[in-house]
Amino acid sequence: MANRRCYYEILEIEKGVDDEKIKLSFRKLAMQWHPDRNAGNPDAEARFREVNEAYEVLRDQDKRKRYDRYGFPGIEASETADRSGGQGSIFDIFNDLFGGSGGRQQRNSGEDLQIETLIDLAEAAKGITRKIKVPRSESCGDCSGSGCKPGSKKTKCRKCDGQGAVLQGQGFFRIQRACPACGGAGQTIADPCKNCGGKGTRPVQQEVEVKIPAGVDDGVTLRLTGYGEAGPARGAPGDLYVLIRVRKHPFYQRNGTDLICEVPFSFAQAALGDSLELPCIIGDPVKLNIPAGLQSMEVLRVPGRGMPNLRGGRPGDLLVQMRLETPRKLTTKQQELFKELKDLEDNHPQSQTKSFFEKIRNFFAGSADSTKAE
Numbered sequence: 001m002a003n004r005r006c007y008y009e010i011l012e013i014e015k016g017v018d019d020e021k022i023k024l025s026f027r028k029l030a031m032q033w034h035p036d037r038n039a040g041n042p043d044a045e046a047r048f049r050e051v052n053e054a055y056e057v058l059r060d061q062d063k064r065k066r067y068d069r070y071g072f073p074g075i076e077a078s079e080t081a082d083r084s085g086g087q088g089s090i091f092d093i094f095n096d097l098f099g100g101s102g103g104r105q106q107r108n109s110g111e112d113l114q115i116e117t118l119i120d121l122a123e124a125a126k127g128i129t130r131k132i133k134v135p136r137s138e139s140c141g142d143c144s145g146s147g148c149k150p151g152s153k154k155t156k157c158r159k160c161d162g163q164g165a166v167l168q169g170q171g172f173f174r175i176q177r178a179c180p181a182c183g184g185a186g187q188t189i190a191d192p193c194k195n196c197g198g199k200g201t202r203p204v205q206q207e208v209e210v211k212i213p214a215g216v217d218d219g220v221t222l223r224l225t226g227y228g229e230a231g232p233a234r235g236a237p238g239d240l241y242v243l244i245r246v247r248k249h250p251f252y253q254r255n256g257t258d259l260i261c262e263v264p265f266s267f268a269q270a271a272l273g274d275s276l277e278l279p280c281i282i283g284d285p286v287k288l289n290i291p292a293g294l295q296s297m298e299v300l301r302v303p304g305r306g307m308p309n310l311r312g313g314r315p316g317d318l319l320v321q322m323r324l325e326t327p328r329k330l331t332t333k334q335q336e337l338f339k340e341l342k343d344l345e346d347n348h349p350q351s352q353t354k355s356f357f358e359k360i361r362n363f364f365a366g367s368a369d370s371t372k373a374e
């Protein structure tokens, strides 16, 4: 999976080209790599399969949209949901949170919708219910989604003779397409419903309550089954995908379930030790003990005070990175005290500092000797 080629690259097209262009390119490449024409070329079959796979995704508006937006995981999401299993993808969360088996409807359903919502880190830690206005379409009440004026019926499509599909292409590539006249329904509307103009659906602004679980991370997508666009008559509506974005916090960063925070401390605190209270994203402030002799950039770990675990289980830890801060402005009094301290150090260098300078002097003396010796 590491080096999967981009579908657009495989089909040798630019992102954003129209369906016709995709189809043309697919046909050309499928001909080129067809196993029947490539006897003895061991790569051909793989290429042929690759081209087919890319086309399967890009020809489908829905899949293509998801691929453009999320890349391969977007495609695997629907596959995962279809198979009601799969592991390792962040999209497994669909199954965990909504509907268990992830029972995605057959293709006879409405289009899926995607929206984004921005929350802050504290909301991600606690979990939150968001009300989101979703512009979607709803099945028309007057005609129950049929699009026909009440009392009237659809008539058989003349273009496809009610088959809903037409065959196109020549040679060994005959592609069955949805009939352009009836959109694959096999029927057309002679007397359209006034309320929806024959579409069978009406646009609505629906307020949807989205339960965002505690511990959710930036980039997680939640699926709300049935909150997408209305389906064709009697078909199920599509799904709504809510992409969660988590706003950057000025003090706390996230690493998996751990939270990381950088805290400055002074020479005096480092030398003597101290204790302080650190305000936290959730819960009471954390009591931090600075042990005497703490070095700069050392990390103090506070177990269980990170982010909650989205899948249950133990929460992450809080990692406090202690940054020793050198004072920039000194009062006269501080200056005197630091001078006094320095005089003391000059006369009685600390063991570590002393041994460092001994070691580095010896090192250079040693290498100078060895050059001489040659």
Ligand SMILES: [Zn+2]
Residues within 6 Å of the ligand: 140, 141, 142, 143, 144, 145, 146, 147, 148, 193, 194, 195, 196, 197, 198, 199, 200, 201
């Ligand atoms: Zn209607």
Ligand SMILES: [Zn+2]
Residues within 6 Å of the ligand: 157, 158, 159, 160, 161, 162, 163, 164, 165, 179, 180, 181, 182, 183, 184, 185, 186, 187
């Ligand atoms: Zn037709």
